[in-house]
Amino acid sequence: MPTPTYELFASTPKAMEDILAEELKSLGVTHTKTTVAGVAFQGDLETAYRTCLWSRxxxxxxxxxxxxSVTSQDDLYNGIAKINWFEHLEPTGTFAVTFNVKNSEVINNSHFGALKVKDAIVDQMRKKFEIRPSIDTERPSIRINVHLHGEKAQLSLDLSGESLHRRGYRDISISAPIKENLAAAMLLRSGWPAIAKQGGTLLDPMCGSGTLLLEGAMMAADFAPGLLRDYFGFLGWKKHDATCWEKLIGEAEQRKWVGMAKKMPVIVGFDQDRQTVHAALGHINNARLHNKIHIERRDISDAKPAEAWQPGLVICNPPYGERLGDEQETAELYTHFGETLKTQFIGWKAALIISNPELGFRLGIRSQKPITLYNGALECRLLRLNIEEKAFFTPKAQTQEERIALVTAAVNAPEPDQEGAKVSAEMFANRLKKNLKKWRQWAKQNQIRCYRVYDADLPEYAVAVDVYEAEQTWINVQEYEPPKSIDQHKADQRLAGVMAEIPGVFGVSRDHVFLKIRRRQRKTDQYEKFSELGRFHTVEEGGCKLRVNFEDYLDTGLFLDHRPIRMLIQQQAQGKRFLNLFAYTGSATVHAALGGAKQTTTIDMSNTYINWAKANMALNNQVDENQHQYIQADCLEWLETEARQAYKKRFDLIFLDPPTFSNSKRMEDAFDIQENHVALINNALALLAVGGMLYFSTNFRRFKFDHAAFSAFTVTDISAATVPADFTRNSKIHYCWSIKNDATS
Structure with a gap:
């Protein structure tokens, strides 16, 4: 009997498709077709098993x-029911369903789709055997995968069972470890296999839990990445060929024995944190590589090779500077790392993955063409460096604190060329005076106390200027970071000129003018903390009193562009149950409370902002804890949990304003608004009462709303109506949609 050939698909993180295709060819696969996030291929069971065992x-x-085809819900059920599931699963076995959906007009909820698939399988088994298989989401006998794209459904068995990046050695959880298959891709693209064959050294000077070192050692030792795993999705499958699998395991064990017996390259890791060093040692021991990898507790500034080491590859996954309040510290780390490479590792190669090009620039070493990779949802660049003097340069980039200090010094103690800056800023001052006259009158007519008067009207002066009328007048200035093509000294002088002119235009002292630098594509700016002075001021908006802070954070605690949506919430809140998700400082909750909301629930991950929200409510005499609830939680996890509850449809008005991106230490996975908005909004809609309204907003400029996913609701783009008049120069400051639940029951 001829060996059956199967249609197979190997999935991989986005941007790693070509690496996977090369790997499949090295495993004997002759025909591959690369698609987004995966590679299609053909092969027998041995080919499939070999790929599970050897793909890195x-x-x-x-x-x-x-x-x-799926043009109705019945089509999905019937398509699953056509398969004879007894060929794959015992009636007393277990299974799990993974359901992914995109651009379907009939099924827009992955949980609902998974239930339909489960029902079709269970009904078939129960009808035939009068018993049914059970659900096991951890280690089922088989895992079923359904991918529905438009009207086309693809039904598959997941032979891996759980993601293949789980090698089987990790048992200690540390903060944000890099996934093993991304680590493997970094090593492959950095040329480590060839360096290892030549006896070169592998060093990770910020090794964390040791993932890069373990992957490098397994490559050097010809150690199959799946050899340590005790579970695959095919082991409980009725068609599993145990003889074939045992043969492949035997071959892999033999290759590992040969690889480990030969002289291995030096593989070393440093880390300053005692806990992560302990985790790395535990993982190395679990992988039975304790004699092949050396770990030391050592700071990056002390990293240097031993005399006996052959030059090789320095590779690491350093901090990205995306997390709360650590940008300055991270920038300094990269500077120190660059100096270490330039002084201690001449003749070596280096590779590191970064998300912020500014941080890579701080190394002071020119790189080869960066390679795009994704760490979860976060787009990153793999930098590859040759550590040689001709590649060295002196970085001129400055942190926000350095630039503000420089500009402030120039304003307070003008040097000779500072007068030139003042003269050149007259054009800016004239435009600012004209704008102020217009917007001050408009604000007075509309009883608005906080507003924008200038937003990069002149290209040479790319700043935003906001007025806050509190007990006194305060001016908040944000510079849009100039591109690298602009001479840094000229940019500093222009900004100094701006800061010199503003006090005179507004008639305020210099200590009432605050400067922040808003960097491009920062996804977590609102949570960035610079100091802890704790100086708050009270402003008014629509009859609400709100606390703002000009010094401790990049943002003040009040997003002025959301003024119209907050007023709309206030107008519609009477007698409503209001939910404020990703609530920040709770200003929308204050508006809802003063608008007569029956109940409010305010949720944010940050305890700082929850306390800020409580303080805002107290300013407005809204202190009834039975009426106003505050929850410190990851909104994503909270929504997923609440959406499954029987009492879920309990809010009449919901405001959902998530960050564009989040990689908070308290979140298990990174969040990306474009990729995750359908699931996020669906979970929020599960809590929306019949006749209720959800307002969804995002400030991601390239955002594309998936209208097809919400065909059961009335969706209206209200972006234009929610951008206030003082922000019309930047009409893409945010996008906003109203989503109404018009269901009759």
């Missing part, structure tokens, strides 16, 4: 059972 870059290996 794949996430999952899917064996495709069928493809069919």
């Amino acid at each position: 870059t794949a996430n999952r290996i899917l064996l495709i059972l069928s493809t069919f």
